[in-house]
Amino acid sequence: MNAAKASTLEKTRLVAGLKDEIEHLVCLVDELFVLAKLDFEGITLCREIFQLGELSSDMVQTFQLATGEPQVRLCVDAGAGLPRVSADLGLIERVFENLIGNALRHTAAASR
Numbered sequence: 001m002n003a004a005k006a007s008t009l010e011k012t013r014l015v016a017g018l019k020d021e022i023e024h025l026v027c028l029v030d031e032l033f034v035l036a037k038l039d040f041e042g043i044t045l046c047r048e049i050f051q052l053g054e055l056s057s058d059m060v061q062t063f064q065l066a067t068g069e070p071q072v073r074l075c076v077d078a079g080a081g082l083p084r085v086s087a088d089l090g091l092i093e094r095v096f097e098n099l100i101g102n103a104l105r106h107t108a109a110a111s112r
Contacts, residue, residue, distance in 0.1 A: 029102075034094065045088040052085050052092075053078035059096040062102065072107060074100070 006014070037043055051077070060074045067074075085092075 031098070034091075038054060038091075046090065047086050047091045049084050049086050051082065053082045055089070055092065056096060059093065059100060063100045070105065082095055 056076045056078055060076050064072075064074045
């Protein structure tokens with residue numbers, strides 16, 4: 001596309017697309033830093049005992065509010081009686097954020 005001949009709408013769409021790609025790259029770089037940190041031998045996990053079902057429900061509620069899309073419905077079907085887990089809560093939250101965020105980005109109704 002010739003920039004001089006592009007309409008204002010086309011330029012706006014192009015800039016919006018570039019902004020989305022930059023945000024995606026920033027997320028990827030952040031994830032690489034986390035992976036590098038995990039690969040470092042001196043890292044100490046901050047283990048806590050928590051209910052994975054409760055955490056997943058909380059994360060889904062947070063993302064449902066953030067979507068602002070009534071046609072996108074997030075739900076958790078974790079089943080009753082899940083055991084408690086001992087893990088680094090912050091890292092597990094990050095896993096949920098990545099999974100749910102990616103799912104929403106690739107959902108047709110959410111990407112409008």
